[in-house]
Amino acid sequence: MWMLEIPPFLPFFIGALIAAISRGALRNVLMVATPIVSALHLWMIPEGIHLQFPFLDYQLTPYRVDKLSLMFGYVFHIAAFIGIIYALHVRDTLQQVAAMLYAGSGLGAVFAGDLLTLFIFWELLAFTSVFLIWARRTQRSYNAGMRYLIIQVLSGVILLIGTLFYVHEKGTLAFSFIGLEGIAGWLIFIAFGIKCAFPIAHNWLTDAYPEATVTGTVFLSAFTTKVAVYALARAYPGTELLVYIGAAMTCFPIFFAVIENDLRRVLAYSLINQVGFMVVGIGIGTALAINGAVSHAFNDVIFKGLLFMSMGAVLHMTGRINGSDLGGLYKTMPKTTVLCIVGAASISAFPLFSGFVSKSMVMSAAVENGYDWIWLMLLFASAGVFHHAGIKIPYFAFFAHDSGIRANDPPNNMLLAMFIAAVLCIAIGVYPSALYALLPYDTGYNPYDATHVLAQTQLLFFSALAFVWLNLKGLYPPELRSTNLDVDWAYRRAFPSAIQSTFSVIWKADHAIRQAFLVKLHQSLAFLARKNKGISNLLSHTYPAGSMVMWVAVILATYLILSFIR
Amino acid sequence: MENNKLPVDNTSFFDKPNNVKRVLHSLYGCCALLLLLDFVIHRHVAHNWENLWGFYPLYGFVGCVILVVVAKWMRTFLMRSEDYYEKGEADSDKMPRGNKNNTELGYHDVDA
Numbered sequence: 001m002w003m004l005e006i007p008p009f010l011p012f013f014i015g016a017l018i019a020a021i022s023r024g025a026l027r028n029v030l031m032v033a034t035p036i037v038s039a040l041h042l043w044m045i046p047e048g049i050h051l052q053f054p055f056l057d058y059q060l061t062p063y064r065v066d067k068l069s070l071m072f073g074y075v076f077h078i079a080a081f082i083g084i085i086y087a088l089h090v091r092d093t094l095q096q097v098a099a100m101l102y103a104g105s106g107l108g109a110v111f112a113g114d115l116l117t118l119f120i121f122w123e124l125l126a127f128t129s130v131f132l133i134w135a136r137r138t139q140r141s142y143n144a145g146m147r148y149l150i151i152q153v154l155s156g157v158i159l160l161i162g163t164l165f166y167v168h169e170k171g172t173l174a175f176s177f178i179g180l181e182g183i184a185g186w187l188i189f190i191a192f193g194i195k196c197a198f199p200i201a202h203n204w205l206t207d208a209y210p211e212a213t214v215t216g217t218v219f220l221s222a223f224t225t226k227v228a229v230y231a232l233a234r235a236y237p238g239t240e241l242l243v244y245i246g247a248a249m250t251c252f253p254i255f256f257a258v259i260e261n262d263l264r265r266v267l268a269y270s271l272i273n274q275v276g277f278m279v280v281g282i283g284i285g286t287a288l289a290i291n292g293a294v295s296h297a298f299n300d301v302i303f304k305g306l307l308f309m310s311m312g313a314v315l316h317m318t319g320r321i322n323g324s325d326l327g328g329l330y331k332t333m334p335k336t337t338v339l340c341i342v343g344a345a346s347i348s349a350f351p352l353f354s355g356f357v358s359k360s361m362v363m364s365a366a367v368e369n370g371y372d373w374i375w376l377m378l379l380f381a382s383a384g385v386f387h388h389a390g391i392k393i394p395y396f397a398f399f400a401h402d403s404g405i406r407a408n409d410p411p412n413n414m415l416l417a418m419f420i421a422a423v424l425c426i427a428i429g430v431y432p433s434a435l436y437a438l439l440p441y442d443t444g445y446n447p448y449d450a451t452h453v454l455a456q457t458q459l460l461f462f463s464a465l466a467f468v469w470l471n472l473k474g475l476y477p478p479e480l481r482s483t484n485l486d487v488d489w490a491y492r493r494a495f496p497s498a499i500q501s502t503f504s505v506i507w508k509a510d511h512a513i514r515q516a517f518l519v520k521l522h523q524s525l526a527f528l529a530r531k532n533k534g535i536s537n538l539l540s541h542t543y544p545a546g547s548m549v550m551w552v553a554v555i556l557a558t559y560l561i562l563s564f565i566r
Numbered sequence: 567m568e569n570n571k572l573p574v575d576n577t578s579f580f581d582k583p584n585n586v587k588r589v590l591h592s593l594y595g596c597c598a599l600l601l602l603l604d605f606v607i608h609r610h611v612a613h614n615w616e617n618l619w620g621f622y623p624l625y626g627f628v629g630c631v632i633l634v635v636v637a638k639w640m641r642t643f644l645m646r647s648e649d650y651y652e653k654g655e656a657d658s659d660k661m662p663r664g665n666k667n668n669t670e671l672g673y674h675d676v677d678a
Contacts (some may be wrong), residue, residue, distance in 0.1 A: 380625075384633050463626040466626070477634065482645045483650040488570070
């Protein structure tokens with residue numbers, strides 16, 4: 001047996017090294033092989049702790065396998081595999097290497113059994129992924145990447161401080177249930193929350209993801225937020241606060257998504273919306289809810305990846321991504337159109353598509369546990385996500401008015417990656433048992449009963465009807481070239497300008513005080529000089545300073561002579 | 567990548583108003599059918615509101631209309647010009663490389 005227990009991040013880091021030094025077809029083969037080999041290896045690993053060693057007074061556990069981490073481990077392999085195929089045409093070594101390191105960091109984080117290892121991979125996630133944004137090599141992406149990096153590193157630093165407090169409180173580094181107790185609990189919660197795009201802390205995502213490269217965004221959408229979801233599921237299941245945070249996350253982004261013009265930014269908002277469903281599930285904390293959260297994370301990686309890939313294909317082939325510039329592409333990009341619609345149907349949770357079999361678990365858990373208002377919010381968010389991700393994305397990109405753009409379907413590797421994702425979306429939707437078998441708990445849940453199917457179909461069809469009605473009445477907001485203010489306005493505009501005006505006031509006051517002081521100083525010096533002159537001409541400031549220098553020289557010379565004499 | 571703008575042909579599926587009409591009519595048909603199914607299929611409900619006739623259809627429709635109306639209203643105070651932030655972040659000397667000439671509005675840079 002080849003049961004050498006290699007932590008899954010290692011193959012990817014080795015893959016990154018290979019990607020850095022090899023070129024052309026060889027690199028492509030080796031890069032595609034990396035996730036396959038690593039996934040096969042992971043498949044054979046039994047649950048348990050596979051790597052542990054003492055560090056100072058503590059146990060470090062860089063490789064722990066259980067059902068929860070395995071679930072994320074599998075989907076990260078799928079995401080990496082699909083992403084690598086999607087990016088095979090890219091010649092930019094920087095991007096290839098960064099993507100491999102980034103995927104490896106994500107895997108490292110979900111298999112980390114202690115907080116210190118988690119922290120290391122937490123920061124690696126930030127430092128490797130930012131290159132996928134900078135690789136666009138524009139001023140915009142450089143600035144967005146910088147803001148992204150600052151916020152991600154901040155999250156890591158808070159995690160480290162929280163870890164230190166945790167070690168002090170509990171005397172162990174083990175990463176298991178933490179709960180909202182003490183400073184450590186709250187600090188780690190905030191660190192996870194920033195990466196999970198909690199409201200107000202969400203803006204790094206919608207700011208940076210749409211500025212990344214065509215292929216970079218596909219990788220970005222898979223790992224960072226899902227690692228945070230995993231971390232929350234491990235450390236804070238059943239924390240009621242998460243239910244309310246998650247419900248807020250499902251609802252507010254859909255409003256922004258409706259008026260956003262950049263279609264990849266629309267998807268970034270809907271990513272927050274989907275993560276919201278997972279967070280609600282974790283907050284409810286029952287077996288069904290956790291299952292729902294985890295399986296939704298699994299599905300979301302695939303269908304959100306598919307949607308980002310289809311929009312990436314549009315951007316790649318047309319050079320445009322604003323809804324206002326696109327339209328009518330179905331004529332020349334039929335394959336992309338169909339694949340995008342599969343992704344749209346999955347995220348909207350149409351029966352027989354993957355979103356349905358996981359989202360319905362969270363909804364059922366919410367209503368079963370008496371969260372009526374939360375349930376209504378989730379229902380509203382479900383209708384809303386269909387509205388902006390399910391209809392708006394395909395409609396404005398591929399249908400709507402004819403923009404006159406006649407771009408072809410993207411290269412075959414991109415189509416293949418999208419095809420694999422689409423097949424997975426449908427396969428999971430049609431045969432959810434395969435997914436359910438991997439889940440942490442066995443709940444015997446069946447999404448395909450008449451009640452669920454009918455309710456969801458009614459909700460979706462009438463949402464579509466609303467879209468049609470609003471469009472026919474001319475009430476639907478047109479796609480406009482615009483920037484919509486969000487929380488980032490606070491740190492991109494308000495804060496800098498507040499700082500600027502504060503500092504300009506401070507500089508002015510400072511200048512005035514210095515001036516006044518100098519005037520006073522001059523006055524007192526002149527006063528003393530006058531007094532001294534009155535006492536003796538020798539003390540006058542008009543008496544040459546040279547005479548004093550001469551006398552000093554004389555004294556020093558005398559000293560010198562005396563030292564020779566002795 | 568430059569768009570290859572060919573002469574617009576009006577032979578595609580959705581260029582014919584009849585086809586659009588057909589799609590819309592089938593949507594209306596599906597909606598009506600789904601409403602009627604409410605009478606036929608017995609729900610095992612978890613919540614009282616689910617017992618109301620047409621709860622889900624109504625919620626979906628009204629929810630979406632409210633969503634759009636509110637979002638439209640949000641535009642009145644959230645919308646700025648496309649280069650709103652660029653005007654403030656004019657430190658272009660930090661630019662790593664290239665692409666200063668692509669200042670056309672709506673232009674999106676495509677990586678290799």
